[in-house]
Amino acid sequence: MMEHLPALIIAIPLLGAFAAPLFKRHHKAVSIWAILITGITLIVSLLLTREVLVKGILVYVFGAKSPTLVLPSGYKVPIRIMFEVDALGAFMAISATLMSFVGALYSYSHVAHESGLEKYYSLLLLLEVGILGMVLTGDLFNLFVFMEIAGISGAALVGFRSYRGEASEAGIKYLIISAVASLMVLFSVALLYGEYGNLNLAYIAKNIKFGVVDLIAFGLLFTSFAMKCGAVPMHYWVPDAYTEIPAGGNPPLLVATYANLYALFRVSFTLFTNIVINISRAGWIMVILGVLTMFIGVTMALVQKDVKRLMSYHAISQTGYMLLGVGVGLTVLHDPSKLMEFGRDAIAGGLFHVINHIIYKSLLLMTAGALFYVTGTRNLDNMGGLARKMPITTISFMIGAAAISGLPPFNGFASKLIIYETSYMLNPILTVFAMVTSILTLASFVKVFASAFLGPPLKKYENVKEVPKPMLIAMIILAALCVIFGLFPKIILDKLIYPAADALINYLQYHSWGGLA
Amino acid sequence: MNSVLVNLPFIVVAILLAIGFYTIGFKRNLIKIIIGVEILEGAVNMFIVALGYVKGGYAPIYTQAPSGAIENMVLPTPQALTLTSIVIGVAVTALMLAFAVNIYKTYGTLDVSKVRRLRG
Numbered sequence: 001m002m003e004h005l006p007a008l009i010i011a012i013p014l015l016g017a018f019a020a021p022l023f024k025r026h027h028k029a030v031s032i033w034a035i036l037i038t039g040i041t042l043i044v045s046l047l048l049t050r051e052v053l054v055k056g057i058l059v060y061v062f063g064a065k066s067p068t069l070v071l072p073s074g075y076k077v078p079i080r081i082m083f084e085v086d087a088l089g090a091f092m093a094i095s096a097t098l099m100s101f102v103g104a105l106y107s108y109s110h111v112a113h114e115s116g117l118e119k120y121y122s123l124l125l126l127l128e129v130g131i132l133g134m135v136l137t138g139d140l141f142n143l144f145v146f147m148e149i150a151g152i153s154g155a156a157l158v159g160f161r162s163y164r165g166e167a168s169e170a171g172i173k174y175l176i177i178s179a180v181a182s183l184m185v186l187f188s189v190a191l192l193y194g195e196y197g198n199l200n201l202a203y204i205a206k207n208i209k210f211g212v213v214d215l216i217a218f219g220l221l222f223t224s225f226a227m228k229c230g231a232v233p234m235h236y237w238v239p240d241a242y243t244e245i246p247a248g249g250n251p252p253l254l255v256a257t258y259a260n261l262y263a264l265f266r267v268s269f270t271l272f273t274n275i276v277i278n279i280s281r282a283g284w285i286m287v288i289l290g291v292l293t294m295f296i297g298v299t300m301a302l303v304q305k306d307v308k309r310l311m312s313y314h315a316i317s318q319t320g321y322m323l324l325g326v327g328v329g330l331t332v333l334h335d336p337s338k339l340m341e342f343g344r345d346a347i348a349g350g351l352f353h354v355i356n357h358i359i360y361k362s363l364l365l366m367t368a369g370a371l372f373y374v375t376g377t378r379n380l381d382n383m384g385g386l387a388r389k390m391p392i393t394t395i396s397f398m399i400g401a402a403a404i405s406g407l408p409p410f411n412g413f414a415s416k417l418i419i420y421e422t423s424y425m426l427n428p429i430l431t432v433f434a435m436v437t438s439i440l441t442l443a444s445f446v447k448v449f450a451s452a453f454l455g456p457p458l459k460k461y462e463n464v465k466e467v468p469k470p471m472l473i474a475m476i477i478l479a480a481l482c483v484i485f486g487l488f489p490k491i492i493l494d495k496l497i498y499p500a501a502d503a504l505i506n507y508l509q510y511h512s513w514g515g516l517a
Numbered sequence: 518m519n520s521v522l523v524n525l526p527f528i529v530v531a532i533l534l535a536i537g538f539y540t541i542g543f544k545r546n547l548i549k550i551i552i553g554v555e556i557l558e559g560a561v562n563m564f565i566v567a568l569g570y571v572k573g574g575y576a577p578i579y580t581q582a583p584s585g586a587i588e589n590m591v592l593p594t595p596q597a598l599t600l601t602s603i604v605i606g607v608a609v610t611a612l613m614l615a616f617a618v619n620i621y622k623t624y625g626t627l628d629v630s631k632v633r634r635l636r637g
Contacts, residue, residue, distance in 0.1 A: 141598055148605045152612060159616055165623025166634050172547070172616040179554050179609050180541065186602060187561050193595070194568040240635045 017125035084138025087499035092135035099251035107248030109468035151178030170240035188217040202511035225264035242312035247369020251362035286327030294320025325350025349418030360403040385457035405442035411485035526567035533560035569595030
């Protein structure tokens with residue numbers, strides 16, 4: 001049972017996704033089914049993480065007992081489909097399952113009045129499958145397949161409100177970006193296959209040589225994943241997609257974006273560090289990309305009037321922090337003294353920011369969804385005085401806004417502080433940019449708070465009430481996590497984040513199971 | 518001359534990639550952009566199939582294989598990859614076309630410079 005966890009974590013939501021259409025015309029039933037399935041998957045992912053943290057890297061082979069089993073002819077390469085779960089993959093799996101659960105819970109009320117709910121929940125669960133596959137697989141081609149699953153179901157979710165033309169517009173933008181990015185991934189997978197005759201990540205990482213073809217493949221993979229995780233200059237799909245998706249789909253879509261960030265880290269650390277002596281150059285590219293992303297994202301957010309669009313630009317800006325943190329670690333990866341001094345902490349800070357950002361940005365987008373639910377508009381100019389009517393939403397919003405602006409004692413502060421400290425060691429200018437971005441973030445959230453929640457109560461919203469309970473529970477869970485992660489960052493860092501950072505740094509560990517030849 | 522002939526599939530792949538990127542980047546009609554994505558996909562698929570060809574190798578089909586072929590069969594992985602990628606490509610195209618139909622219904626045009634309600 002326990003050894004089959006990596007297969008179960010994919011199989012359960014897949015079953016859920018394809019069984020969901022059976023509940024056609026039973027809207028309550030299909031919502032409960034989705035909540036149940038995502039809940040079970042969350043438990044499975046927690047068990048899986050415990051296994052990985054205790055026993056080290058878990059290699060699961062489909063169709064054989066052990067990964068080192070070879071062909072009868074004695075041809076010694078791994079030929080089977082493999083899942084390889086290390087601490088980083090497990091960490092991402094927890095984020096994905098937690099957010100899918102919260103998203104399904106929130107959707108119970110948020111999309112209750114829409115039609116075609118069985119398709120909505122099918123897509124939501126398929127999106128979860130795609131993310132989980134991306135972060136757990138040990139095979140390059142599987143990475144492409146799961147990336148496409150996540151891309152297709154994500155785009156279909158973005159265009160779910162098909163009666164709105166804008167939804168289709170955002171959906172096709174997201175789909176074209178994701179199709180082009182994953183085709184380029186496939187192209188570089190083919191390049192690597194042509195060179196090494198295998199698709200296994202561990203095998204290629206072990207046998208990789210320094211060559212032009214490798215560099216081309218690395219460049220293509222880096223660009224495609226950066227494109228899909230919303231880094232500048234390919235960020236323009238992010239605000240459209242995040243705005244048009246129903247708010248319950250926002251948490252999984254956020255994680256889908258960061259699954260691409262995970263793939264970016266995976267290829268730069270595990271696959272290519274072994275050969276690229278000048279990996280610090282790639283690290284600097286990542287750092288500069290991060291600074292640009294955070295700064296351009298926040299400046300575009302300042303002028304927005306649509307509340308969800310404003311928050312989506314902040315999502316771009318926060319992605320910059322993660323790139324900055326992990327990029328700082330990548331620049332000093334081959335320098336052991338600097339790595340111990342600040343590189344390891346930088347990577348940990350970047351990864352910690354991934355989960356923190358997923359939590360508070362989902363919370364904020366859900367409060368925006370709650371505002372849309374009661375007022376029917378997303379324009380900040382048409383809102384006002386809602387604090388008295390919706391106290392719990394208001395408090396959740398305040399917690400999320402404080403967390404994203406990096407105010408103590410919330411979780412955003414914990415990870416941002418690590419990023420400030422470590423990027424200062426590399427170059428003080430980076431820290432200046434990061435702090436200015438943080439201040440601008442606070443400024444724009446004060447604006448949202450003032451125009452949506454404060455002010456005199458408007459006549460047209462006299463009869464609005466607090467949103468239904470499932471939405472409130474979903475928001476309260478995330479708000480509580482914001483506070484817990486902010487108050488006890490040490491526990492989270494030691495239990496979850498540092499093992500994940502070490503999994504990136506000790507790239508040789510990834511093929512320690514043999515990798516065959 | 519010989520090197521051109523040997524590399525002919527890869528030259529075609531490069532040309533197709535260029536056409537695909539050009540179509541996505543510079544055409545305004547949404548249907549043409551979708552066709553551009555399809556051309557890109559064709560290029561990548563062709564690249565994988567071309568990689569899988571080994572001179573003198575036999576297709577890995579055991580029934581009625583000529584004698585001596587069993588020792589000399591190619592690995593069928595590239596073909597399997599291509600099949601998977603074609604299936605995924607069909608799903609992507611169907612969804613893109615569905616979005617295009619929906620956009621035409623609400624906006625009354627397929628010109629991407631006019632389909633721009635989401636901005637700012």
